[in-house]
Amino acid sequence: MERRQRRAAWALTLPAVVLMGVILLLPVTVAAVLSFTDFSLGNDSFNWVGFKNYDRLFTRSTYAKMFVATFTYVVTVVPISVGLGLGAALLIQSLGRFRELYKTIYFLPVMATLLAMSIAWEFMLHPSIGMINRTLELGCGTVLEQVWPFMANGCAKTFPVWLGDKRYAIWVICFIGIWQGFGFNMVLYLAGLTGVHRELYHAAEMDGAKSGWERFRLVTWPALGPTTVFVVTISCIRAFQVFDTVEAFWPQGGGPNKSTYVMMFAIFEKGVQQNLIGAGASITVMFLVFVMILTLIQRWLVERKVHYG
Amino acid sequence: MKTTVSAMVLSAIATVAAAEDKVTIEFAYPYSHLFDVTYEAMMPAFKEAHPNIEVKFRSTYESYEDGTNTILREAVSGNLPDVTMQGLNRQQILVEKGIAQSLAPFIAKEADFATEGYHDAMLSLSTFGGDVHGLPFSVSLPVGYYNMDVLRAGGIEELPTTWDEVIAACETMKANGVQNPIFWGWNITGNWFMQALMWSQDQAIVENAAVTLDSPEALNALNQMQEIFTKCEMQNLEWKAALASFSAGDIGMMFWSTSALGAVERSQGEFELVTGPFPGMGEKPKGLPAGGNAAMLTSTSDDPRVQEAAWTWLKFITSGEGAAEVAKTTGYMPPNKAANEVILADFYDQNPNKQTAVDQLPLLRDWLAYPGDNGLAITQVIYDGIERIVTGDATDMQELQEELVEEVNDLLPNS
Numbered sequence: 268m269e270r271r272q273r274r275a276a277w278a279l280t281l282p283a284v285v286l287m288g289v290i291l292l293l294p295v296t297v298a299a300v301l302s303f304t305d306f307s308l309g310n311d312s313f314n315w316v317g318f319k320n321y322d323r324l325f326t327r328s329t330y331a332k333m334f335v336a337t338f339t340y341v342v343t344v345v346p347i348s349v350g351l352g353l354g355a356a357l358l359i360q361s362l363g364r365f366r367e368l369y370k371t372i373y374f375l376p377v378m379a380t381l382l383a384m385s386i387a388w389e390f391m392l393h394p395s396i397g398m399i400n401r402t403l404e405l406g407c408g409t410v411l412e413q414v415w416p417f418m419a420n421g422c423a424k425t426f427p428v429w430l431g432d433k434r435y436a437i438w439v440i441c442f443i444g445i446w447q448g449f450g451f452n453m454v455l456y457l458a459g460l461t462g463v464h465r466e467l468y469h470a471a472e473m474d475g476a477k478s479g480w481e482r483f484r485l486v487t488w489p490a491l492g493p494t495t496v497f498v499v500t501i502s503c504i505r506a507f508q509v510f511d512t513v514e515a516f517w518p519q520g521g522g523p524n525k526s527t528y529v530m531m532f533a534i535f536e537k538g539v540q541q542n543l544i545g546a547g548a549s550i551t552v553m554f555l556v557f558v559m560i561l562t563l564i565q566r567w568l569v570e571r572k573v574h575y576g
Numbered sequence: 577m578k579t580t581v582s583a584m585v586l587s588a589i590a591t592v593a594a595a596e597d598k599v600t601i602e603f604a605y606p607y608s609h610l611f612d613v614t615y616e617a618m619m620p621a622f623k624e625a626h627p628n629i630e631v632k633f634r635s636t637y638e639s640y641e642d643g644t645n646t647i648l649r650e651a652v653s654g655n656l657p658d659v660t661m662q663g664l665n666r667q668q669i670l671v672e673k674g675i676a677q678s679l680a681p682f683i684a685k686e687a688d689f690a691t692e693g694y695h696d697a698m699l700s701l702s703t704f705g706g707d708v709h710g711l712p713f714s715v716s717l718p719v720g721y722y723n724m725d726v727l728r729a730g731g732i733e734e735l736p737t738t739w740d741e742v743i744a745a746c747e748t749m750k751a752n753g754v755q756n757p758i759f760w761g762w763n764i765t766g767n768w769f770m771q772a773l774m775w776s777q778d779q780a781i782v783e784n785a786a787v788t789l790d791s792p793e794a795l796n797a798l799n800q801m802q803e804i805f806t807k808c809e810m811q812n813l814e815w816k817a818a819l820a821s822f823s824a825g826d827i828g829m830m831f832w833s834t835s836a837l838g839a840v841e842r843s844q845g846e847f848e849l850v851t852g853p854f855p856g857m858g859e860k861p862k863g864l865p866a867g868g869n870a871a872m873l874t875s876t877s878d879d880p881r882v883q884e885a886a887w888t889w890l891k892f893i894t895s896g897e898g899a900a901e902v903a904k905t906t907g908y909m910p911p912n913k914a915a916n917e918v919i920l921a922d923f924y925d926q927n928p929n930k931q932t933a934v935d936q937l938p939l940l941r942d943w944l945a946y947p948g949d950n951g952l953a954i955t956q957v958i959y960d961g962i963e964r965i966v967t968g969d970a971t972d973m974q975e976l977q978e979e980l981v982e983e984v985n986d987l988l989p990n991s
Contacts, residue, residue: 307949308652329960393817395756395826425755431812433967516814518638519766520959523812524969540645541953 295555302548313545320549332525333533333550336437340529341506343441344448349498351445352452357487359453360460370457373450381447385515388443392429400426430516433523440527443512448505452498459494463487493569500565504558510535530554599885600630604646605661606637606869609816609839614905618898625892629885640666640765640869641952647874651675658875658886661713663765664701664868665943669951671704676872678707682887692895693914701911701942702870710870711894714908716835717864717933717940718761718772720855724848726828730754735852739800742829742855746808749828758808759818761832762801762966766959768833768867768943773797775863775941776856782944787954787988790981798973800857802965812966831855833867834933837907841929851932863941868908909933948989957983 302320306313324330359369376384391398400421406412407422421427429439467486476482488495510531513521521528521536530550538547605611615633622631637643640663647670650656662670670676683689694711702710722735730749736742742758749757762769767781774781779793788794804810813821822830823843837851854861871890875883892898899910900919907930910916916934924931946954961980964970 308648310949389817393820394811394813395821396824425811428811428813430814430817431967433969519641519763520956520963523967524964525960536956539649540641541956542645542648542949543953 298548298551298555301544302552304545306544308542308544316545320545323546324549324553329525329528330533330550333528333530336522336526336528337507337530339437340441340444340509340527341503343438344444344506344509345499345502347441348445348449349452349495349502351449352498353456353491353495355449355453356456356460357483359457370454373453375450376447377450377454379447381443381511382515384447385443385512388439388512389430389516392439394426394428394431397429399429431523433526436516436522436526440509440512440516440522440529444506444509448502452502455498455501456491456494459491460487463490496565496568500561503561507531507554507557507561530557597628598630599628599879599881600632601659601875601882601886601889602632602634602657603659603889604634604637604643604657606640606643606663607835608636610835610906610908611636611661613838613842614901617901617905618893621897622889622892626885626888629888631889641955644669645952647675648673651874654876656874656876658873658877658882659890660872660874661869662710662872663943664712664715664866664870665945666951667702667710667870667872668704668945669949670872670874671709675874676709677874678709679711679873679887679890680707682873683708686891691914692891693899693912693916694895695913698911701866702872710872711890712868712870712911713894713899714835714868714902714906715911715940716833716867716908717936718769718831718854718867719834719837719932719936720852721822721830721832721837721840722850722852723822723825723828723830724850726754726757726825726847730757730828732828735850736829736855737853737860738855738858739804740858743804743807745829750809754828756811756821756826757828758804758810759813759822759827759830759832760801760804760808760810761815761818761830762962763815763959764833765867766955768865769831770797770958770962771865771943772854772861773800773857775865775939776854776861778862780941780944782946785947785989787946787981787984789958789977789984795973795977796857798961798965798977801962802971802973805966806968810966812963834907834909834930835867837930838905840907849929851929853932853936861939864936864939865943866940867943868911903930907933909937946984946988948987950987953987954984957987 303315303317304313305316305319355369355373359366359373362369392400394400403418403421403426406418411418412422413419427435429435463486467490468482471482471486476485508531509529513527513529513532514535516522517527521532530553534547534550534554537543537550605615619631622629634657637646643660643662644666647656647660647662651673656675662676667676686692698712698715699708701712701715702708720735727733727745727749730745730752732745732748736745746757760769771781774788774793774797777793777796779788779791781788781794818827818830819832819836819840820843821827823840823845825845825847831854834851841849854864856862871894873883873886873890875886877883877886894910895912896915897919899912899915900923902908902910903915903920903923910920924934945951957980961970961976964976965973970976
């Protein structure tokens with residue numbers, strides 16, 4: 268009887284197990300194996316190169332730039348987009364009217380295709396005929412010029428080549444990432460906020476938490492714990508995956524001096540554009556390791572009971 | 577009644593037969609901003625001449641590098657187009673890998689191939705191992721584009737002929753308030769201008785399967801670039817943004833391929849545009865790399881009719897009226913004598929800007945392919961290196977040269 272049940276259980280999970288094996292575990296294994304070879308697409312054979320691909324990952328300056336760009340992006344975009352998402356959610360929550368309108372406005376960039384949006388940004392960021400520098404030029408000759416060195420500099424010479432200057436390129440990408448991503452976090456937080464019991468606020472008020480900040484610190488923030496863990500994890504993974512903007516702005520090279528050479532783009536460049544499958548696979552494995560670490564941290568936090576519900 | 581039925585049956589059979597006769601070939605080309613108009617202009621004549629061949633256009637390649645890479649991938653996944661347009665320096669790898677077919681059997685069947693304007697000098701650009709593997713479709717050379725309005729406002733009357741004169745012009749223009757005197761197209765396909773400066777000194781970038789980036793000429797080239805970029809304070813524009821800026825009249829001098837002339841003229845603002853020969857390093861260039869692309873047959877079809885149709889299309893676009901459209905709609909030169917001398921006889925007189933590249937034809941040299949499988953990656957190394965000069969990240973050219981040599985050597989076969 269028990270054996271039959273067990274067999275039935277296996278039979279029922281079999282489709283899911285097979286699918287997981289075929290579309291998840293198998294490709295990851297293949298990538299891991301390929302990362303130890305010098306396979307090039309279209310060649311019949313390949314050589315085992317041991318850890319050479321990984322060795323290059325940690326010794327070549329190009330890859331150093333890749334890690335710098337990726338981590339700069341993640342470290343900038345995650346906190347700001349989570350913070351803005353929470354802020355926007357709280358503000359919208361407190362609104363009586365126009366709530367839906369604001370929700371839609373903030374959520375629009377999330378729905379829009381980032382690749383298409385990148386093209387619009389590319390036009391706006393054009394150094395001489397773009398909207399952004401044209402708008403900045405309007406500030407010339409006003410007080411702004413005296414109080415803001417950037418403005419004075421821009422007026423005296425030219426305003427920045429946003430996409431061609433290594434000092435600005437990564438921040439432009441970060442800005443677009445935040446603009447595009449925080450609406451998603453906002454929606455997650457709005458959902459989280461509906462789960463906070465009203466009674467908790469009343470109780471806190473009776474216990475002497477008078478100001479809004481106190482109520483936020485003592486009730487809202489702890490109650491949003493599970494949401495925050497989820498939002499931060501998903502934002503991190505999304506930030507590691509940034510690709511569209513880099514590919515749209517700099518299809519060749521990954522930005523001025525590789526300052527925006529993020530991991531996804533590196534995988535694409537090595538594995539797809541240049542047919543260096545081995546090198547591409549080794550970056551992919553690194554990428555998977557990072558995502559895995561993040562997921563483990565999330566599990567750990569969840570198990571440490573950030574749940575209060 | 578009976579007759580109507582049989583008439584209907586007959587016409588049905590006829591349509592079936594016609595549909596069966598129709599052969600579809602697939603075709604892909606790079607640089608839609610340059611060539612869309614060209615193929616649009618060609619299609620009506622082709623459809624009229626060959627009503628039973630349908631050409632299906634695949635999505636365009638972003639660049640030559642993208643084109644080669646797409647074909648290499650498609651060869652693995654087994655969905656190659658029948659005809660593809662490939663950059664002149666990307667043909668070799670496709671021939672080596674057996675993806676592009678030899679055209680010799682088709683040429684052998686043509687009775688009057690030479691009289692259709694295909695001549696040896698041009699065919700040599702696509703000849704590998706003694707066999708013609710491609711028909712050159714468009715050939716370009718680097719030229720100077722000058723916005724005469726900006727130049728005059730900056731106090732420059734005469735076109736520069738050497739880079740020193742270009743730099744001097746930059747400085748005069750800067751002093752006269754021109755903010756954006758120059759765009760030097762280092763980023764065109766990542767390696768073409770490097771080869772242009774190397775050929776200017778009569779040095780090939782690839783010799784005996786070795787890349788000559790360690791030569792003194794390569795160092796001269798890097799130094800020359802650094803001088804241009806820093807003394808002219810050139811902005812690091814993405815090339816599409818640069819073309820837009822130049823067309824809008826913001827840039828005084830732009831050094832780029834003659835190929836973009838058609839596109840620039842179409843989007844040009846109100847200013848006088850003049851092209852001039854590519855300046856040299858101290859003297860007139862001794863050679864310049866041929867840019868452009870060639871049509872290659874990559875059909876995997878067993879059907880001789882598809883092969884035949886692909887050959888017909890290939891021949892149509894590279895000869896006669898088809899080839900003439902290349903010159904009319906872009907800044908490229910059709911590498912076809914008949915098209916150049918007969919159909920385009922007075923075309924260049926009316927379009928002196930397009931004449932510049934034709935005048936430089938004696939300087940035409942091969943756009944060399946990098947040896948081995950990693951040609952695309954080597955191109956990227958050169959691109960990244962030059963970009964470091966543009967952004968000011970690399971200041972010591974000797975050091976940069978050493979780094980480039982080391983990185984390129986990693987990518988060469990037998991490294």
